[in-house]
Amino acid sequence: MTEVRSTDDVSEAVARLEHEPLRNIVLLKHIEAFRDHVSVAQLSTGRNTATLVLLDTSASAYDRETYPEAAFAALISSDDPGLTRRLIGSLPRQRHIVFKLANDADRDVVAEQFPLRRATSFLSFTAGEPADFSADEKVSITNSAPDTMLDLFESQGHSREWLCPLLSSGHAFTCVLEENREPRSVCLAFQNHRQIWEVGGVVTPAQHRGQGLASRVVRSSLAELQRRRLVPRYQVNEDNLPSIRLATSVGLRQFLRLTHFRTW
Known part of the structure; x- marks a missing residue:
């Protein structure tokens, strides 16, 4: 069985996210902007990594205005659905969450455990x-x-x-x-x-x-x-x-x- 490595150390998680900075820019930006208001969890198995950034939405002017009912914003970047599934297992079910997801694979895994309603989408260009x-x-x-x-x-x-x-x-x-x-x-x-x-x-x-x-x-x-x-x-x-x-x-x-x- 492949060993799964877990960390909640922000610096270590950021170092892995920086391997693909554009792909992970939204997570990196949230960590940078809201360092005192986010928690970070990361699982890895060799080359595959899954990262969850959980933001207290009270710290974000955009989220407070757009999603006043939400307690948290959850951002995910993952190479493996199995790792994603493990990451979100500990998320609070009794609180409203807005998930910000970059691909269908992450959406499908989250939808196994949470009811999802599409709100909007943002495009990034370079x-x-x-x-x-x-x-x-x-x-x-x-x-x-x-x-x-x-x-x-x-x-x-x-x-x-x-x-x-x-x-x-x-x-x-x-x-x-x-x-x-x-x-x-x-x-x-x-x-x-x-x-x-x-x-x-x-x-x-x-x-x-x-x-x-x-x-x-x-x-x-x-x-x-x-x-x-x-x-x-x-x-x-x-x-x-x-x-x-x-x-x-x-x-x-x-x-x-x-x-x-x-x-x-």
Whole structure:
């Protein structure tokens, strides 16, 4: 019988997840962002590994707003259904859980033990090969953001309290296309985990849409990440068709679909 190795040591689990950082970026991002509010369990047999990250949803603004009934968010990355089955065996049945799953195999195993209702899905994109992005000379890239820009980012769920410390510490930057000191389109890039940085907060005020401005700030952010030799990630809800078209039009490719399932 193959020996199953178990660990709840976060550093050890992260080291294994980092073998495939893009595949596991959602788990790595949650561990990085909510280190004091997650528990991690990992089982391994030789080359196969299954990892469960369990987040207290009270720590996540997105989950508090989107899934107020949920006590936990459970994220799974697994090479083996048998290991997945063992991992979820200890999850609380009496509390509502939102599962965030990246493949059908994990969904099928979870569905053996929990009633699942599909909620939504998020697509993640990254640079294709070869990648060659050019910055727009009229787009400013900076580690600061005036109130007008912060207001736009907050409209996309990126609070000042979260963003300003990242900017001041060098773990984020903003891109803005201005005219007469008025932002016409903005986006930001921020660190998810180590070399993987997410491009998000893409906003073009309604009166300036339809002019291709968003693609100019996004391309500039991708060019800056490429200059820094960082790996871009662009995440979008499955219903946001304009943002999906933007991702593909600037040369990004989809590498992950993360689907949310509720147990209530």
